[in-house]
Amino acid sequence: MRVLIIRFSSFGDIFQALVVPAELRRHWKVEHLGWLTRADFADLLRGQDQIDEVIAFDRRSSLGNLIKLAWKLGARFDTVYDAHSNLRSLIVRSVIRARWIISARFQNKVFIRSKERIRRFLFFRLRMNSLPSPYKGAESYLWPLFGKATRKLDQITWRPSKLNPTFASWQEAAAGPIVALAPSAAWPNKRWPTERWSELTKHLIGARSDLRFALLGGPDDGFLNKIADEFGEDRVFNGVGRLTLTESASLLSGCQLLIANDTGLLHVADRLQMPLIAIIGPTAFGYPSGPHAKVAEVPRSELSCKPCSKDGRDACRNPEKLKCLKEVSVAHVAKLALESLA
Secondary structure, eight states: OEEEEEOOOOHHHHHHHTHHHHHHHHHSOOSEEEEEEEGGGHHHHTTOTTOSEEEEEOTTSOHHHHHHHHHHHHHHOSEEEESSOSHHHHHHHHHHHHHHHHTTOTTOEEEEOOOOHHHHHHHHTSOOOOSOSSOBHHHHTTHHHHOSOOOOOOSOOOOOOOOOHHHHHHHHHOOSOEEEEEOOOSSGGGOOOHHHHHHHHHHHHHHOTTOEEEEOOOTTOGGGHHHHHHHOTTTEEEOTTTSOHHHHHHHGGGOSEEEEESSHHHHHHHHHTOOEEEEOOSBSSBOOOSTTEEEEOOOGGGOTTOOOBSSSOSOOOSSSTTHHHHTSOHHHHHHHHHHHHO
16 A cells, blocks of 8 residues: 655644554555655655655645646555645645546545534534544544544654754753743744743742753744743753754754643654643644643633634634633643653
8 A cells, every 4th residue: 555645734733643654554554655745844754764755845836736746646656645635635636536537546545634614613603512622633633544533642753853953062061851842833822921931930940940941932933032031041942043843843852841832842742752731722623642741721611712713813702812821820830840840
């Protein structure tokens, strides 16, 4: 069996979908496994044990080039899993199917991960229990292939690359455990208040003076620099805007714990099977699935409007804006973190 997985983006979704290759090889006779992704995410997948081939497509390329690529892939693969379900992936799987039909390869199969739009509407708008709660994204990538039976996802499914040299040097000088902090997120409504991260750092240092911290964020997250400035470079490694996606992901392998909002690095830590604390606010689909994951949140039973968004892009509906995040206390997150470190 020659399997093609289609998942173009995004950072977090790619890492959640990384449970698929391992499970396919565990249950199917896979001869060759390829992954079609966006060129800017290809490095995250290259060199991984379960993936034989990474096919990179530049999102700026033309529709004609995408069709030509899909036509070629149709000759090389006999099973397709569309784990993205967007217009681009629809074009790819349609062209592949057309080639199969012309070649009379009717036994070949296509699996599609549904976005469950009707269930989402019922869940978010009518407040019906039409989706699992908590909704663990990694598990949902396996449903189209193996059904909705709960699976124990306790396998490391991503191999980090070499550590960034600057971080590696800082890590060698660090006396104690390193806690990675990811205070940003693609959408502001997923962010625990910035001042809480400073308070959390102080709280943890008060409890364990040997702790060091790695601060992670992208080029647009300069607002996080004040956290690094407050504690100094001996205590905090500032990686905000200074690391590639692959370097940020790999850096986690040099840490003992990650504390993060519902963001991509959360799912990297999950695939590395490392201890993590997920701070979950208005979103429904960011829950981790690993055995060392803990969640800090206001229970849905205590806040009727939660969750109100699949990814944080929707406006808050509560009169007290982002109450679901503001009521997650520093003391509670610190308690979970210290338990994980212990």
